[in-house]
Amino acid sequence: MSRVVTEIVNLTFNSDTEIDKPMTRLTEILSKQEGLRRIKWGRWEEDANKVQMMINWDDISSHYKFMQGPAYPNLLATLDGLLAVAPALIHAHFDEEAINKVLDDPVVELATFYGITEGFEEAVDRTLAVGSDSEGCLRYTRGDVVEEISPSETEPKGKAHYAAISWTSVQARLDATTRKEVQESGQAVVSKVGGYEVHHVRFQ
Template sequence: MAPATELATFPIASGAAVEDGDSAAGKVWQSTLDTVSQQDGFQRLYWGREVEDPSVLQLFVDWDSLDHHKRFRESATYGPFAKHLMTIVDGPLTMNHANLTPHPPTAAVGAAAPVTEVLTIYFEKVDDGFEGKWNEVVKACSDHAEGFKAGAGGWVVEDVEYEGKKRKAYVGLIGWESVEAHHAFRGTEAFKNNIRLLTEGTLGREVHHTEFVQK
């Protein structure tokens, strides 16, 4: 079984200081991370707030396999765990999984990358040739972008919602020294010459940045 990365995103209740371990929300969040990290098949996790919308928290978890996460969700532990977490969540939670290459994606997410560009690209169906295009874009970043750290990417296992319909999605992660470094690269000829690789044959894309902490 291939390793898988859980991709969870949810809005945090207003005023919930999850970074403060002494606060009520911080204790709930630390308990959440502790419970996840104690599960069979857990490898590591990364979490952080979105830069563009700090009310949104992302949690990525590397598992030995998708089945390991499924077994956790089917266990007696999961119900109380989820109920406790939801006390600091203020809105719908989305959870999907991706088989990322390379695995683990630690060079693009976590301590090695101060900020991560999280790019979701939507398709009518899986495009077998897109992985090669993604790798070309990552190479262009490596060759030409100041502040580039590393890239990782993979197809989302589940169908995802996009413009009211279930679609296929590819998740790309690029680690940067800063958001400004990414924005500077977007003004270069190298970016303009390669962005078509991420748009041709796609339905659309969404991008944001997250400052992840690795555990």
């Protein structure tokens, strides 16, 4: 049975790149592809040279079909010579309506959890619920990563999970971390994973 999937792509551009130009071209190419449902992209708040794309497809086979088709070389050519490192690409399953609403909000906290272990689901549900009580937290969603991945090439790959939490501002997120309940529930999540990465993006 087909299932909507979100392609999550992170691009690290060279510092002198006029990022809007290639991103406009990438969006044009992707928008014409069969099975493409929605595209959102934005720069990392932590590093303006990094861009994240969130691309909804009818199912994962739609994305694979595009990668094997005639338009894919044009997409790669658009990025030729512009990237500092190779693109990072994974897929995750979210509730489509939920992820769309999150990405339309002012700023999104994006968290990858690597090497998840027993008890993770309960711990992450708890920390998301606690965090959502913070001033400025708008909504959240989470989902399993399709691929087995690792934080680095030297570490073993394993089951991963992805969460997207929207906020009114980055400052609201920072303020939330001062709450004791947020800190304690966050530590419970950390104890159930092999590693994690968090950043923030304003999508367009």
